[in-house]
Amino acid sequence: MTNNQPPSSFPIHLHFLDISYKLKIHQNNTTNGLIRTMFGRDTEPVIQERNILNGITGTVRPGELMAVLGPSGSGKSTLLNALAGRLSVTTGEVLANGRKLNKMVLKRTGFVTQDDVLYPHLTVRETLVFCALLRLPKSLSRREKTEVADSVISELGLSKCEDTIIGNTFIRGVSGGERKRVSIAHEMLVNPSLLILDEPTSGLDSTAAHRLVSTLGGLAHQKGKTVVTSVHQPSSRVFQMFDTVLVLSEGSCIYFGKGSDAMRYFESVDFRPSFPMNPADFLLDLANGVWQQDSTTEKERPNVKQLLISSYNDMLAQKVKDTCFDTTRVKNDKEAKKYRIKCDDIVNTWCNQFVVLIQRSLKERKHETFNPLRVFQVMAASLLAGFMWWHSDFRDIQDRLGLLFFFSIFWGVFPSFNAVFAFPQDRAVFTKERASGMYSLSSYFMARIVGDAPMELILPTMFLSITYWMCGLKPELGSFVLTLLVLLAYVLVSQGLGFAVGAIIMDAKRASTVVTVIMLAFVLTGGYYVHKVPSFMAWIKYVSSTFYSYRLLIRVQYGQGRNIWYLLGCFDQYGGKHGSCKFIEDDIEGQLSTSWCIGILLVMFFGYRLLAYLALRRIKA
Numbered sequence: 001m002t003n004n005q006p007p008s009s010f011p012i013h014l015h016f017l018d019i020s021y022k023l024k025i026h027q028n029n030t031t032n033g034l035i036r037t038m039f040g041r042d043t044e045p046v047i048q049e050r051n052i053l054n055g056i057t058g059t060v061r062p063g064e065l066m067a068v069l070g071p072s073g074s075g076k077s078t079l080l081n082a083l084a085g086r087l088s089v090t091t092g093e094v095l096a097n098g099r100k101l102n103k104m105v106l107k108r109t110g111f112v113t114q115d116d117v118l119y120p121h122l123t124v125r126e127t128l129v130f131c132a133l134l135r136l137p138k139s140l141s142r143r144e145k146t147e148v149a150d151s152v153i154s155e156l157g158l159s160k161c162e163d164t165i166i167g168n169t170f171i172r173g174v175s176g177g178e179r180k181r182v183s184i185a186h187e188m189l190v191n192p193s194l195l196i197l198d199e200p201t202s203g204l205d206s207t208a209a210h211r212l213v214s215t216l217g218g219l220a221h222q223k224g225k226t227v228v229t230s231v232h233q234p235s236s237r238v239f240q241m242f243d244t245v246l247v248l249s250e251g252s253c254i255y256f257g258k259g260s261d262a263m264r265y266f267e268s269v270d271f272r273p274s275f276p277m278n279p280a281d282f283l284l285d286l287a288n289g290v291w292q293q294d295s296t297t298e299k300e301r302p303n304v305k306q307l308l309i310s311s312y313n314d315m316l317a318q319k320v321k322d323t324c325f326d327t328t329r330v331k332n333d334k335e336a337k338k339y340r341i342k343c344d345d346i347v348n349t350w351c352n353q354f355v356v357l358i359q360r361s362l363k364e365r366k367h368e369t370f371n372p373l374r375v376f377q378v379m380a381a382s383l384l385a386g387f388m389w390w391h392s393d394f395r396d397i398q399d400r401l402g403l404l405f406f407f408s409i410f411w412g413v414f415p416s417f418n419a420v421f422a423f424p425q426d427r428a429v430f431t432k433e434r435a436s437g438m439y440s441l442s443s444y445f446m447a448r449i450v451g452d453a454p455m456e457l458i459l460p461t462m463f464l465s466i467t468y469w470m471c472g473l474k475p476e477l478g479s480f481v482l483t484l485l486v487l488l489a490y491v492l493v494s495q496g497l498g499f500a501v502g503a504i505i506m507d508a509k510r511a512s513t514v515v516t517v518i519m520l521a522f523v524l525t526g527g528y529y530v531h532k533v534p535s536f537m538a539w540i541k542y543v544s545s546t547f548y549s550y551r552l553l554i555r556v557q558y559g560q561g562r563n564i565w566y567l568l569g570c571f572d573q574y575g576g577k578h579g580s581c582k583f584i585e586d587d588i589e590g591q592l593s594t595s596w597c598i599g600i601l602l603v604m605f606f607g608y609r610l611l612a613y614l615a616l617r618r619i620k621a
Contacts (some may be wrong), residue, residue: 011063011226012095012105012193013059013062014094015098015225016056016092018055019055019091019092020052020091020284021051022052025048025050047110050111052075052078052458053082053089053481055253056251056252057321060227060553062225063220064224064243065213065227065244066227068080070247070436075250076198076199077114077199084196108193109196111196111197111435111436112183112195112196112197113198116179119364120166122166122364123166123361124158127364129149135189136190145362155456157180166179167179176203177209180212184197184200184212184215184216193225194226194231195213197229198229199230200494214241214522221245222464224276225271225366230473233280238277238280238282239259240373243258245257245283249287252312254311254312255312265316266283269307271308286391289305316516324561337420352444357439358452362451362455375394375459382462384468386466387470389471390471401528403567405526407553408550411494412519412522413523416518418456419494419499420511422511423502423616424502427506428593445613449609451494457492461484464483466486489601493545493604496605497608498515499609500612502612504611526550544600551597555594
């Protein structure tokens with residue numbers, strides 16, 4: 001490890017006293033649920049409260065590995081979130097070295113979630129290097145931060161797979177055990193004094209689980225860290241490695257103490273297995289209220305859980321509380337103050353966060369943007385349009401307007417539909433990294449917006465470069481460049497609409513439905529299909545980006561003014577206008593000037609992105 005890294009010699013003695021948490025349950029109403037999702041408002045009445053944790057007390061010392069056991073729904077994850085300072089408990093308090101959790105302690109706390117939230121297209125080394133660049137102190141150089149990442153890779157046995165991508169369900173990458181170690185390495189980069197892991201062995205075979213818990217035990221015993229982990233169903237080998245065990249049943253504690261003393265305690269309260277078995281399996285049976293009294297009969301007694309809770313309250317609860325109240329505070333305030341200064345130094349500058357996030361975004365997004373199917377889709381559409389309008393005549397005004405409106409439809413729907421998935425798909429990674437204090441919301445948002453823009457503009461440029469000349473549009477370089485600029489501006493505005501809808505709703509399915517309906521309304525009122533829009537719907541065209549981009553595309557090709565009427569033969573021999581050319585007056589001349597159309601598109605460009613940013617601010621890290 002580099003000398004400039006935050007010190008590891010700051011032990012954290014963790015105490016949690018009478019932790020209780022109640023969850024408010026709302027009436028299940030689909031319509032109200034959608035409104036609450038879109039606008040972040042609690043529109044449903046609370047019908048009841050459910051007790052998730054009931055007065056949980058315990059303590060973990062530096063150099064100890066504590067396991068939280070219990071069946072699904074017993075409150076393990078809730079307890080770990082409370083210990084990590086990520087959940088406000090209803091009653092009780094969590095103390096570190098006798099003091100309430102503060103910024104100093106939280107910066108030295110590593111939290112590994114149950115799900116491995118990682119970018120699938122980045123390699124193991126890229127994932128950890130980018131994390132190091134964001135989380136390590138700004139006093140370290142880029143080379144030193146990279147060395148820290150390499151050191152953690154070696155320490156957690158990831159060297160053989162450091163150049164393999166993470167992968168996911170659809171992309172082959174590292175194994176489940178390696179992916180879990182990458183998640184742990186994410187937190188180990190800051191050399192945490194307190195490491196909390198939510199079911200790290202979930203989905204691993206017994207050998208991989210044993211290796212992982214051995215690694216955690218080494219971090220606790222050799223490095224002096226305080227390690228707390230929840231485990232769903234450990235093997236007997238894994239169970240023997242736990243220094244302390246806390247067993248939960250329906251949010252209540254039925255045992256807290258040394259793992260080696262657990263079986264003796266339950267025997268003392270007349271709960272013993274009828275044949276030799278894995279202690280962890282026996283404890284989980286009891287937590288589920290199942291007690292096998294003999295070798296042939298398994299009985300489920302409704303009062304087993306209550307008997308165990310009562311026995312714990314009578315025999316162990318007070319001893320555990322007495323131990324917890326005998327807290328050890330930090331004795332050397334000068335040392336704590338010195339450490340606090342170093343912790344504050346961890347925060348990187350906004351510009352550094354922005355640059356690193358841009359680099360990471362470009363590496364990750366290029367696989368999605370230039371997906372072969374997406375490229376094929378765009379190229380097929382460009383060639384199809386090119387052959388359909390092959391060298392169309394300048395005077396075939398209806399055909400030409402149809403082509404220009406096709407541009408508006410395709411490059412309105414395509415980028416908005418793709419952008420709507422951006423923030424919902426990123427939500428898990430975003431909330432996890434924001435909770436770790438890796439970067440600010442503004443730096444993440446700007447990096448995402450700026451990083452996506454150039455990649456999203458390459459495909460429309462390729463599309464127009466093919467279609468424009470095949471269709472025989474105005475054969476001037478200046479006209480081609482102006483058409484391209486209008487199209488790219490329209491793509492960015494449509495992308496902004498997708499960002500805004502996705503950020504507001506934060507549900508990919510619902511957001512894609514909503515953006516499809518919005519774009520349908522924009523297209524129908526864009527000015528090609530219907531010229532006389534009913535008055536009660538006329539307002540839609542003035543908020544439609546399609547309406548303005550379509551007019552700009554027409555003006556690049558045909559200009560604006562009375563001469564176009566003569567050019568297209570729309571005047572009769574007496575100087576009157578043909579009724580069949582009425583659409584030209586509506587579409588080509590219109591009521592808005594070119595500068596107005598450009599100005600409104602600019603307002604939409606910034607407005608949609610501002611809406612997306614404000615919507616993201618609602619999300620709690």
